Amino acid sequence: MDVTQPIRFPVTQKAVSLDIKGNKTEIVISKYDDRFLVIVTQIGCMGTILHARKEESVSTDPTYNVSVVFGKRDEPWLLACGRQLIEHISCSDSSRHLVLSLGLKDHSPGTLKDIALAVINNRLW
């Protein structure tokens, strides 16, 4: 006689821990109704936060808008990583925006490529 049904938590999430170029990296991906949140941290905090979205118009191909909303604004590879992920999300037929936080020890292109790959391998879209 089960009276109360437990409510399933509405946010799907996934947490993984891996090594990227010698640095221990924690990745947490959460799927909300209207956003994806990806937290990538090597330094114990969220670091730089980016917002990436697709802008679709009727006549032209979709364009993507990636901007840093909090933190380092002079690291272009962070934006490149955000751009790669939002395009991947968009190709998987999702129009959700992406909030990406990168708290990294090094901002080299190799690290960011590995991070993008790791997020894509553990994606929720």
Add this chain to the structure above:
Amino acid sequence: MASEELDRNFSQLKVTKDSSDCNGNNSILEQETVNSDVQITCFTEDLHDVTFHFQIIRLAKQIYVWIGCKTAKFGHLYAAAITRPNNTVAVTSILGGTSDNTGSGIARRLVLKTGLNIIVACNIPKDSPMLEATAERKLIEKLRSLGYTRQA
């Protein structure tokens, strides 16, 4: 016979001391994912007939909190931290929330209670101070039980 089945079922019935199961008003589902550096706690509560969802991600030097009011929309994002040299708290809106600031007060008070940098995402509708206060109270209670708050 039906009475035999009833006897059997009663003998298998477990009596629980957990008040959350006994109280019909709260349906709480808790998930905890624990890793040495990242701890995720999620739970849902019905407070004053409104369903709140809470997601707390504790990183080594920061806590991220999402508060969902009825829906699982992300809402507005705020960051708050202690500023030097005085121990005051600075709050800023990162995404959305420029005109209604629901959630910025929560972020500020969480920093005061925990002493850590805080990022809050919250979709509580604006002009609902009661909902905001209720959610905040529950959240602080949970943070205290998890040991994330510092001693006053």
